[in-house]
Amino acid sequence: MNTTYLAYSDYGTTSGAEAALIGVVYLFIFLLSIAGYVISSFLLMRIFDRAGVQGKWRAWVPVYNYLVFAKLGDVSPWVVLALVVASAIPLLQFLAGLALLVALIMISYRVNAKFGREWPLLLLFILGPLGQWIFLAILAFGSNPWNPAIRPAPWANSFLADKTVWNGIPVQPGQQVGPGANGPAYGGPPAPPAQGYAPPQTPPAGGTTPPPPAPPAGPRA
Numbered sequence: 001m002n003t004t005y006l007a008y009s010d011y012g013t014t015s016g017a018e019a020a021l022i023g024v025v026y027l028f029i030f031l032l033s034i035a036g037y038v039i040s041s042f043l044l045m046r047i048f049d050r051a052g053v054q055g056k057w058r059a060w061v062p063v064y065n066y067l068v069f070a071k072l073g074d075v076s077p078w079v080v081l082a083l084v085v086a087s088a089i090p091l092l093q094f095l096a097g098l099a100l101l102v103a104l105i106m107i108s109y110r111v112n113a114k115f116g117r118e119w120p121l122l123l124l125f126i127l128g129p130l131g132q133w134i135f136l137a138i139l140a141f142g143s144n145p146w147n148p149a150i151r152p153a154p155w156a157n158s159f160l161a162d163k164t165v166w167n168g169i170p171v172q173p174g175q176q177v178g179p180g181a182n183g184p185a186y187g188g189p190p191a192p193p194a195q196g197y198a199p200p201q202t203p204p205a206g207g208t209t210p211p212p213p214a215p216p217a218g219p220r221a
Helices: 002-050 056-059 063-072 077-086 089-115 121-129 129-141
Strands: none
Touching: 002 056, 002 063, 002 089, 056 063, 063 077, 063 089, 063 121, 077 089, 089 121, 089 129
């Protein structure tokens, strides 16, 4: 009887230790995720500011910040959003996650080129999240200026191309968009020049209209 009690007691002690260890691991993962989110958002904020994006808050909204990043990389944000949603579906998780990684590399390739960087810098993606943070940090704090006037993306004429106009986010050169209302700096067509108002001529006092001008005198004989 005592032996059975001790066995159950030891089992309970071991389970409690394991539960505590699992709790510590989950807490560590949670804190690491928060730290990664803060680091990524801060670096994206710096990149957005250098690219002329208005509103620093855009870099701190989950998912939306990468949709803005996609627009800077000439990729449709709706394609990225569809891949994010698909990656949450168990049956599509693996393929959607792989496609999302490819899309992120394509976006980074364009943003990297607009900062005047060479493509081998993308090899940092091999290092996983750490490599991505290093890549974003180089773009965020590098001395190369933002220059979006580069050759069109290879997918410029496909469904992957960005054709949206979002207020506060500059339209990239060569981007095919519909009529916008954000002004020339953000993709909208320039407003037509304002026409000056010409008030009607007031007739002279007495209600009579002025006589027409006399015709020019002909040549003298």
